[in-house]
Amino acid sequence: MDQQLEVFIAVAEKKNFSRAAEELHMSQPAVSQYIRALEDQIGTRLLERTNKYVKLNKAGEIVYDYAQEITGLYTKMQRLVDDLTNKTSGPLSIGASYTFGEYILPHVIAEMLDEYPLVEPSITIGNTKDIAEAVLKHQLDVGIVEGDFQHDKLMIEPFAEDAMHIVAAPGHPLAGQDQVTPQDLEKEKWIVREVGSGTRTAADNMLKSIGIAPEKMMEFGSIQIIKESVEAGLGISLLSHWAIRKELDMGSLTILPVDSLPFTRKFSIVTSSPYRTKALDTFLSYVTKVSSPGATD
Template identity: 45%
Template sequence: MIVDPLKTFVTVAEQKNFSRAAEELFLSQPSVSLQIRNLENELGAKLINRSPKHLELTQSGEILYGLAKQILSLYDKAKQEINQLTNTVTGSLKVGASYTIGEYILPFALTEFAAQYPNVDIDASIANTVEITQAVRSNHLDLALIEGEVHHSDLEIQSLMDDEIILVVPNQHPLARLPIVTAEQLQDQVWILRESGSGTRAFSDKLIRDWNIHVKKSHIFGSSQAVKQAVMAGLGIALVSSWIVRKELTANELTAIRIKGKRLIRSFSIIRPRNHEMSMAMSVFLENLRSHDLLTGLIDSNPSVIG
C-alpha cells in the first residue's frame, strides 16, 4: 500500500536515522532502505542525503515530507470515518507526558483506554515539560499531559487536575523534627532539583526566588525518581509532586513537612495543537480522560499526604 513507504519515509525524516526508524516501525534496516530507494525511483528524485554521521532531506525530500504528512493524516481520517459506520474506534494515538504524569498517571489512563479500544495503536512518550511541549508544537505528538505552565498561541491548553507540591526531607534531617517550617528555616539548605525544562524545576525556582531563599548548594537530577532517591539517601531536600512519594511516606522512608501558611498547588494540563482536527482516537481518549471515573479514582487514592 502506498501509505507504507510514505510512513517509512516520514519516520526516517523525523528520526534522522535509518536504524532508529527501522526499530520504531518494527522493520529491518534493509527493508527501510529498500522502501526509500523505491520511492526515489518512483519519483525520479533523490530524497535523502546520507553519510555515516549525518542524514538530511534534499529539497525534493522536504517537499515530499510536508505532503506525506498530509497524505497520512487524510488516510487516517478516511479510516476513522469508515470505521465510524461500524462504531469502531481505530487509528493511532501519539500521546506524551511530562515525567510525573507519565510515570504515575498516564499508564493507568492508557491501560483502561487500551482495554476499551484495542484497535487503536498507542505510542506514548515521556520527557520533561519543555521537550514534550515542543513535540506537540511540531506535530510529533497528537496531545500531551504536562505539569507546569506553558504559553504558546499555537496550542490549546485545558486544565486536567490539581497537583499538590510538598517539601520532602530525609528522615534524619534536622527539619524532619519540625511539623511546620517557615521560609526562614529553609535558608542555607542543600536542595535537590530537577533539570531546566522540567515543570517541577520551574515551580521550585519560582518559590525559591519569591521567598528569597538562599540555596547553600544544589544537586540536579534528570527525573523525579532520581530526585526522590537522592532525598532518601540524605543528599538534600526537595519540592516534589505528592504523586511520586506516596509509597515512601507511607513506609516512613521520607518525611513531608508543611510550609507555614502555604499549600502549594499547581495544575496538570492537556495540550494539543490549536485548530487541528482531532481524530476519533484522540477525541475518545480526551473524553475518557476528562469525564471518566478514572481520574476520580486516582485522585481519591492520592489524598493530601500532609493533612
C-alpha cells in the first residue's frame, strides 16, 4: 500500500504530526516529509497547520475519503490472496444495524469462533444508512441491515424475516384489551428510532399500512432506551421480536393485539464486492444458520 496515504490518514485522524508519528513508529520529520511529498503529487495543500492542531482543508477531505477507500480495497485484496493458501482466519470487519447487532450478532460470532478461532472479527453497530455507507467505502467487509433496503452500488441479499410487534407496559390501558384498533393506536404517544434507522423505517411503514399518523412521537437513539421508556409507561413502540424476548419472558413488556400484526421486515446481507474471503464466507454461513430459524419465532 502507498505509505504516503497511510501516513496522511494517520495525521488526519490524530490531528497532530507527533501523535501520528508515534502511532506509525516513525520520526516526526519523516511524517512531515511524506505529507509534503503527497501534497506535491496532488498539486495542492491538504492540511491546515497551526501551533495547536492540524486539520483537513477541502482538498484534504476529498483525499482522506478516497484514501480510506483505497486502503480498504488494498487490505481486502491482500486477504483474498492470502486465502488461496491459508486456513479460515484473519480479520473480518462486520457492521450491523442495531437490532441484529445487539440481539443476534453476538450469538453468531460465539458459534463461529467456537469452530473457527483464528477469525478475528471487529464489530461496528450503527443505523442501516451508516452501515451501508461504510460497506460502500470498503471500511467494512460486510453489513447486516434491516428493512427493504436498496442501493444500486451494493450487493444486497435478503436472508431472513424479522417479526415486529407493538409493545406496551403491562399496566398500559391498551394492554388489557382483547383487540386494539388503529384509532386506539393513533391517540397514543409513540417512541421511535431516528430517521435512517431500519427500525424507524419499519415503524413508518407499519403506521402507513394501517392508515394512521400519530401526532405524539418521541425519537430515541437506541432500542434499549426505547424498551426502558415503554416499560416506564412513556408510550408504545414497534420493536423486533428478537429485541423483546427477555422482556416478554419477564413480563415487563406485553404485545398489543392488533389485526394484521406482527409486521414483518427483512434482514439483508450487504457487500460491495463479489469476492469473499474464507472468513467472510464462514461468517455468512453462520449468519443464515443462527438467525433464520429464530427471526420468525
